[in-house]
Every structure is written in structure tokens, then in C-alpha cells.
Amino acid sequence: MERFKRNHLKGRVFELSKFTTDRCLEPTETCTRRAISAHSIQNARVLDRLCTDGHLIQPRLRARFGHPQVSFELVGRNEATTFAGVCGPHDDALFKDIEKSPTDYSTDEHLFLLAYRSVLRELHACVTSAVKLQFAFQAKVDLALIPGDSPTADGMLAVEHLANAYEFYLYKREYDDIYLEQKFSGLSHLRLFEPGRLPTVAVSSVFSLDNISIGDDVARIALNVLPLRGGVLIVFSFLQDHEQHIQPFLSRFQTAADDELLRRVSVQVLNSCENFVVAPSFWNALEVSKRMAMQELFCRSIGRDLKGFEASNCTLFSPAVA
Numbered sequence: 052m053e054r055f056k057r058n059h060l061k062g063r064v065f066e067l068s069k070f071t072t073d074r075c076l077e078p079t080e081t082c083t084r085r086a087i088s089a090h091s092i093q094n095a096r097v098l099d100r101l102c103t104d105g106h107l108i109q110p111r112l113r114a115r116f117g118h119p120q121v122s123f124e125l126v127g128r129n130e131a132t133t134f135a136g137v138c139g140p141h142d143d144a145l146f147k148d149i150e151k152s153p154t155d156y157s158t159d160e161h162l163f164l165l166a167y168r169s170v171l172r173e174l175h176a177c178v179t180s181a182v183k184l185q186f187a188f189q190a191k192v193d194l195a196l197i198p199g200d201s202p203t204a205d206g207m208l209a210v211e212h213l214a215n216a217y218e219f220y221l222y223k224r225e226y227d228d229i230y231l232e233q234k235f236s237g238l239s240h241l242r243l244f245e246p247g248r249l250p251t252v253a254v255s256s257v258f259s260l261d262n263i264s265i266g267d268d269v270a271r272i273a274l275n276v277l278p279l280r281g282g283v284l285i286v287f288s289f290l291q292d293h294e295q296h297i298q299p300f301l302s303r304f305q306t307a308a309d310d311e312l313l314r315r316v317s318v319q320v321l322n323s324c325e326n327f328v329v330a331p332s333f334w335n336a337l338e339v340s341k342r343m344a345m346q347e348l349f350c351r352s353i354g355r356d357l358k359g360f361e362a363s364n365c366t367l368f369s370p371a372v373a
């Protein structure tokens with residue numbers, strides 16, 4: 052009950068703020084233009100490398116008889132990975148350096164922008180989900196289907212999502228401060244490069260480590276996976292102040308290499324990320340049993356961190372090529 056009350060309070064704070072699902076999430080929070088559909092993964096070079104006839108594979112979630120079902124489906128590249136989280140001028144101003152000019156993945160600034168875009172997309176997803184659940188809850192209360200003044204499953208679910216959106220909003224504000232002060236070293240990164248891999252997957256996501264508390268929040272990590280010329284780049288990004296809490300988790304990636312590293316990254320992506328695209332040429336060439344195993348892992352992990360997933364043989368990467 053205490054947790055419910057705490058979440059309820061956070062939820063109320065967030066509910067009463069000015070958020071709408073098409074608000075521009077730029078760092079000064081003063082923009083009044085409506086958000087446009089913007090790419091969360093570099094369109095010109097990254098999506099180019101992955102798509103076939105203008106299409107990519109992306110996980111799609113549907114509710115079927117009250118249970119989540121996932122299938123990895125073909126989507127158009129202009130639909131894949133886009134989110135309505137920033138207006139056109141701010142999308143350009145914030146991200147042109149990693150969208151329109153050659154990106155330098157060795158600079159703190161470009162690595163920050165990569166993670167910042169992941170954070171804005173994730174906040175937009177959290178807010179959208181919370182607003183939908185709150186509307187659904189309110190509609191049921193208005194129809195007198197459930198009480199509005201005592202805890203119900205619908206009410207608690209909406210409150211939990213509002214609280215989560217609020218916590219993520221506070222996390223996003225830390226990134227805003229780094230951007231506004233141009234102190235890009237406030238974000239730390241673990242960069243890993245595996246050479247000789249074909250372009251198969253791209254990821255822009257943020258996941259939480261729910262068993263690691265930092266203050267009132269949990270530890271959070273942005274993960275970007277990018278197919279580059281000659282190999283694949285994997286970047287884990289986290290607030291510098293959180294490094295000591297997050298380091299033990301990162302060691303599972305630092306101590307692996309080659310296929311084993313890519314297997315661990317694949318399982319992490321399937322277990323905790325939703326914003327990723329797969330090359331149709333790679334996906335369609337996989338055995339059906341491998342495709343089914345990956346979809347099942349993705350589906351089973353929704354809403355929880357799976358234990359024991361390390362044993363999975365799933366991989367979203369190609370074997371090394373000469």
C-alpha cells in the first residue's frame with residue numbers, strides 16, 4: 052500500500068504537469084510547436100544499410116485475448132523507429148550532427164547525442180503508455196464500471212505507469228542539463244566494436260536495471276547498436292555519477308568477445324529493448340526455429356527482466372566474414 056501511495060503521488064505530480072503525447076521534448080521545455088514523426092535511428096546511413104526495398108523487420112506487440120503477442124514484421128523505413136517526441140526545428144537543431152554529417156563515434160558530444168535521442172524516444176513511449184492507461188481508467192470510472200476512489204487493478208496500473216513516466220522524465224532532465232551546459236563528459240560510455248560483421252540490426256533504446264536502486268530511481272542504461280562500414284558498434288551509455296552502480300552489470304560485456312559478446316548483446320536487446328530493427332535479408336534467412344525462439348524471448352520478457360536468459364543461443368548478428 053505504501054508503494055501504491057508513493058506512486059499515486061508521483062502519478063498526480065506528473066498528471067498535473069503540461070505533458071501531452073505530441074509535446075516537443077526539447078531541453079528548455081519552452082517550445083510550443085507540435086512534435087513531428089522523427090527518426091530515432093540514423094536514417095541516411097544506418098537504415099540504408101539494413102533495409103530491403105524500403106522495408107525493415109521490427110517487433111510488433113498486440114494484445115490477443117488479454118495476453119501480449121509479438122511478431123517480428125516488415126514495416127516501411129519511414130514508419131520504423133520514428134517517434135513524435137520533438138518538433139521539426141528541434142529535431143534538426145539537436146540531432147543534425149549525428150544525422151546529416153559524418154558521425155564521429157569517438158567524441159563525447161556525438162556519443163551523448165546518440166544516447167540523448169534514445170532517451171527522448173523512451174520518454175515519449177513512457178508518456179504515451181501512461182496517458183493511454185490513464186484515459187482507459189478514467190473512462191471506466193466515468194461509466195461506473197470501476198470505483199475511482201479506491202485501489203483497483205486498472206487504477207494501480209495507470210498510477211504505476213504515470214509514476215514510471217515521471218521517474219523517467221526526471222532522468223531525461225539530467226540529460227537536458229548536460230546538453231544545455233555542453234558538459235558531454237557527464238555521460239559515460241562503454242564502446243565495443245566487432246569487425247567483419249554484416250549489417251543485420253540497429254538498436255536505440257534505454258533499459259533499466261530494476262534490481263539496482265540509485266536514490267529514488269533505478270539504474271538506467273542507453274544502448275545503441277549501429278552497423279558501420281566494416282563491423283558493428285555497440286555503445287552502452289549512462290550518467291557518469293551512476294558508473295559505480297552500473298559497472299558490475301557491464302562486466303558481462305567487457306569480459307566477452309566475438310560471437311559470445313554478440314550473443315550476450317542480442318539477448319540483452321531481446322530481453323529489454325523494444326526500439327530496434329532487423330535487416331529483412333538476415334531475418335528471412337534464419338531457420339524458423341531461431342526466429343520463433345527470438346520472438347518468444349522478446350515476448351516473455353515484456354514487463355519483467357527474465358532470469359536465466361543467459362543460456363539462450365539467440366543472435367541478431369551475422370557470423371564474422373573475412
Ligand SMILES: [Zn+2]
Nearest residue numbers: 075082138141
Ligand atoms: Zn520544439
